[in-house]
Amino acid sequence: MADGEAEQLFKKLRDATNSHSLLRKHLTANIFTRLKCLKTKFGGTLADCIRSGCENTDSGVGVYASDPEAYTTFAPLLDAVIKDYHKVDALNHPNPDFGDTDKLQFGDLDPSGDMIVSTRVRVGRSHDSYGFPPVISKEDRVDMEKKTVAALAKLDGELKGSYHPLTGMSKETQTQLTEDHFLFNNSDRFLEAAGGYKDWPTGRGIYFNDNKTFLVWVNEEDHLRFISMQKGGNLKEVYVRLVKAIRALETSGLSFAKRDGLGYLTFCPSNLGTTLRASVHIKIPKLAATPDFKAFCDKLNIQARGIHGEHTESVGGVYDISNKRRLGLTEIQAIEEMRKGVEAVIAEEKKLA
């Protein structure tokens, strides 16, 4: 059945001649034939990896890893997509390097406070013994949630907080937390087609400290997302807090999936490596209205998104600007790439004023 499904998905993809996804670009007939009958030890198939991109032919990437082993089993496809997305010739991701957080060369990216509304840095982490959404069972997701909550309970100081499962959370609370940019929901059709909302909302939840400057998403797209955020443009404060949290959680009894050359493993190949996305919500109505806004961002390796996340629109000229590459560079280099990009964006907006 999986093979039959793979054939149908592949046909749909080939027929979509207006699709520009990395999946369509790299899943050649030859690679498809080599991979279509393979299965990972978690039971993941090629269909599990390509379902989202074949059903949503407007995908940018179009492929997800069914589980940590998919990066090996389906490497002929995934390696090509990874190299293309992260703009690297070889998969030799460096060891983690967060830089010397006592000697950072940046602080507030917008001391005037006029342009940057808020700053956020997140990383993804996967528990190494569980599959990703297409293959994980409800019981395993609940089990993983329990382990995560036990580790989070050990956090202290500024990172101390509480866990709020989605099961039992009122719709009003969920909506408010989402509108305030803290919580995820189940409205992403790309993730849905990839199996990301199976058994929703079981096993999902959010941890946050009192002032919601440190948050953990449990079982959203990735098993775990660690997030540091605050109002204004102080990238240094946001980054230092995140690094502190990563270090604390690494020694809390959890073990995270990592692979030589690929760094930390995530569900989407666009997030591999550092898994780090550093973003600002920034008011740039003039620059964003120029016809070459996308080219401007591409040149700087930054990406513009709407303010309610990927695949959403801007509101009032405010955009989410972040580093695009996450693999092939260290964490501190990814942050520096974002910083330089944001500084260039600010300078350009001022020039156009």
Ligand code: ADP
């Ligand atoms: P990610 O890939 O980092 O998970 P999404 O694009 O799905 O990101 O966004 C997740 C949530 O984070 C959304 O609600 C979005 O509005 C919020 N967000 C992202 N960057 C910022 C920021 N700089 N300030 C406030 N909220 C942000």
Ligand code: CIR
């Ligand atoms: C796409 O290909 O457009 C979607 N599958 C999203 C890709 C990157 N974003 C993500 O992982 N959230």
